[in-house]
Amino acid sequence: MKILVVNAGSSSLKYQLLDMTDESVIAKGNCDRIGIDGHVSAKTGDGRHIEADCNFPTHTEAFEKLVEVLTTGETKVIDSMAEVSAVGHRIVQGAEVFKETCLVTDEVIDKIDGLAELAPVHNHPHALALRACKAVIPEGTPQVVVFDTAFHSTMPRKAFLYGLPYECYTDLHVRKYGFHGTSHRYVSGELAKLMGKPIEELKIVSCHLGNGSSITAVNGGKSVDTSMGFTPLDGLVMGTRCGSVDPSAVDYVEKKKGFTPDQMTEYMNKESGFLGLSGIGSDNRDIQAAASEGNERAMIVSEIFAYQIKKYIGSYAAVMNGVDSVIFTGGIGENAPEVRAAACSNLDVLGIRIDAEKNLCRGITQEISADDSKTKVWVIPTNEELLIARDTLELISK
Numbered sequence: 001m002k003i004l005v006v007n008a009g010s011s012s013l014k015y016q017l018l019d020m021t022d023e024s025v026i027a028k029g030n031c032d033r034i035g036i037d038g039h040v041s042a043k044t045g046d047g048r049h050i051e052a053d054c055n056f057p058t059h060t061e062a063f064e065k066l067v068e069v070l071t072t073g074e075t076k077v078i079d080s081m082a083e084v085s086a087v088g089h090r091i092v093q094g095a096e097v098f099k100e101t102c103l104v105t106d107e108v109i110d111k112i113d114g115l116a117e118l119a120p121v122h123n124h125p126h127a128l129a130l131r132a133c134k135a136v137i138p139e140g141t142p143q144v145v146v147f148d149t150a151f152h153s154t155m156p157r158k159a160f161l162y163g164l165p166y167e168c169y170t171d172l173h174v175r176k177y178g179f180h181g182t183s184h185r186y187v188s189g190e191l192a193k194l195m196g197k198p199i200e201e202l203k204i205v206s207c208h209l210g211n212g213s214s215i216t217a218v219n220g221g222k223s224v225d226t227s228m229g230f231t232p233l234d235g236l237v238m239g240t241r242c243g244s245v246d247p248s249a250v251d252y253v254e255k256k257k258g259f260t261p262d263q264m265t266e267y268m269n270k271e272s273g274f275l276g277l278s279g280i281g282s283d284n285r286d287i288q289a290a291a292s293e294g295n296e297r298a299m300i301v302s303e304i305f306a307y308q309i310k311k312y313i314g315s316y317a318a319v320m321n322g323v324d325s326v327i328f329t330g331g332i333g334e335n336a337p338e339v340r341a342a343a344c345s346n347l348d349v350l351g352i353r354i355d356a357e358k359n360l361c362r363g364i365t366q367e368i369s370a371d372d373s374k375t376k377v378w379v380i381p382t383n384e385e386l387l388i389a390r391d392t393l394e395l396i397s398k
Helices: 059-071 106-114 123-136 150-154 166-170 181-195 247-257 261-270 273-278 284-292 296-320 330-335 337-344 384-397
Strands: 002-008 012-019 024-032 039-044 049-053 084-091 143-147 203-208 214-219 222-226 325-329 376-379
Touching: 002 123, 002 384, 012 059, 012 384, 024 059, 039 059, 059 123, 084 123, 084 384, 106 123, 123 143, 143 384, 150 181, 150 222, 181 203, 181 214, 181 222, 181 325, 181 376, 181 384, 203 296, 203 330, 214 296, 222 296, 247 261, 273 284, 273 296, 284 296, 284 337, 296 337, 325 330, 330 337, 337 376
Parallel strands: 002 084, 084 143, 203 325, 325 376
Antiparallel strands: 002 012, 012 024, 024 039, 039 049, 203 214, 214 222
């Protein structure tokens, strides 16, 4: 059985085609610059690869190109889309409307689009992609949506409510939603397999660290708290996002700079974080390289990032009354030994000790805790596409 997994952005359409008999990747690629000009990159599992400029006025044309590269030319891997049993889509914001994976209907698409105000960068493009996919794939091919926020729907009220008047929650739906749920669910499930224990018995702190970062407390397989909030802006300092800031500081900066609210939001999302603090860039590799050469502002960024990770690990251990394991995943989590080492230093109170040699690993599944570390520390590469494909297969099999 072949399943196509789609992750749509405002101007991009990433995809993977998976063979679910062995969960191998048949092909993957990206149609980007939608609505601008257009570019496609595609690669097959056996190494064939193409890149080309295209014309993508909308997501529909991008989907048509996706079908073309899968079924024709140098990157052909199937004869027709009839070989695809289902399409699984990643959706960022499901709010309290969608708490689990579901089949796509016109009503579901409308509801996803209706949540665009809560995720303006993501949900409307998701809805556009769902409609475009429906227009291109054979009639009767099921589409399935998997929501990033769904994993966090198990958070208790004490974790997701803010100290604003209660009407802000009931009338305006302002609360902590959390994101990266698909990644946190995948790596915590993989950890349970690696440790040979039922996930219901484990207390896990999952650290998804990348250009966007979030940390989640996973108790018995369920999210009980997470660092991102109403939007992905909250929590840790990130590539270009400021993370948690006193709201009065936001108001103060907005007035002093003469920003509109939208300009202030852009400032916090696109010009802050690693980029704004360092003045170097948003990529952690550049920050670490500059820090190693003695750049003071880069060193400050590294210290802040590791310090915040450490604080979340400690606070979530308190929330769960203990922690069995800490997971590092995401682009930084999987590939930055120096970040992992700094974040886990001086955590003896939680029984966390890193093995320096094991911690040198990059991009592979590896336990990096010392032999005498009471709390196990793991690096586990995330695979959101595979989890979406598994969810899709499970749902259509029912």
